[in-house]
Amino acid sequence: MTDPAKYRRQIEILRHADATSVTEILTRYAIVIGAALLLWISTGQTLMLIWGFVYTVLNGVYIFVLRAPNLPKTRGAYCALFLASMIISTWYAAMTIYLTTLDSRAYEFIGICGLIGLGLYNLSRHTDLTFLALWDTLLLTLCVIGIVLAFVAKTETQSHQVAIVFAGFGINAYYMMTYLSMMRTRATLRSAQEAEVQSQKMRAVGQLTSGIAHDFNNILTVIRGNLDLASELPNLAERELMLDEARAGTDRAAHLVRQLLAFSRKSQMMRSDIALGPFLEDFAVSLRRLLPETVRIALSGTLPDLSLRADRQLLETALLNCAINARDAMHPEGGILRLSAVVDTAAHEVAILIEDTGPGVPPAMIDRITEPFFTTKQVGEGSGLGLSMVKGFAEQSGGRLELRNQPSRGLQVALILPLV
Structure with missing residues (x-):
């Protein structure tokens, strides 16, 4: 996996772990704010309010950035998010240790509950975030050590001190064993996935x-x-x-x-800047020469004045494959093939749409027709590589391919590519 793809995946995992459950986010804020207010009222220390306010603001900004649709998926962005997560976790843990140093059983109990909550949260959110899991495990270890030292200092009998040390060791060992178990589970799943990939290759x-x-x-x-x-x-x-x-x-x-x-994503791409409007106009002219008279080409009257960066020949081949599939779907009666483009400025991408007036694709097959060698045509009439090649080209260009049946009639193929 290349570095850009690796960091894109890491950020998506981080987003899924920290910024997808609105209920969990709001519940956590309510608990932190409520605890900060109660601690401030009972102790009279402004530090309690500062802690709750700073945590809520930092975490809110962090989640807002994670949920941004145009968040860059780069190494720098991942490192910044990683650092932000470390700071937020450390700020939360600092109050846990501080509460255990106060001469009050109630505050000690709240601190221990905070430690347990932090541990369960950190252990539950990690799936493939190795570095963050390591940091959180280290942070929990430091928290346990801090709490053990605080309790040992308050305990006079040696037997109680030994018991506290062993209890701290047990808690930390639990978190470490859970982390190692998670790593082993990940390794097992990875081996199973590799075996499945190999099996799919053999079927292919x-x-x-x-x-x-x-x-x-x-x-x-x-x-x-x-x-x-x-x-x-x-x-x-x-x-x-x-x-x-x-x-x-x-x-x-x-x-x-x-x-x-x-x-297979192994073709050599010769990328260049392509003016989208003129390109689609020229492509429509070529289609009118290639397709039979029974198929009418309808080109959108308002094409965006934008450019994308792609291999021009492969782009033409990909769109031609889509057009040929549309022609075959409308055979022998013919129909209308619509060619248009829709720009998503927020995502900085454009969708080139090819729509036909054929019968569409059965819902059970629409997820399979981009598989390599899968074809609905008779033996010898098609290799089943047309749409899989289009999908491969789209992904190699940093985009994607989407297929959907239209409410009226026919299939819409959306080749989505990034803009310059």
């Missing part, structure tokens, strides 16, 4: 054998047949015609290989 090889071999054999038959004919024909013009057909066959074979590479 089987599908490749049945789905691609037929296409390659057809292409090779065309090439071989034309070469054989070219060697027998005396007329130079006729020989050149056969050689042109053989060259076209090699181009089709190369295109099929390019589809496979795009699906």
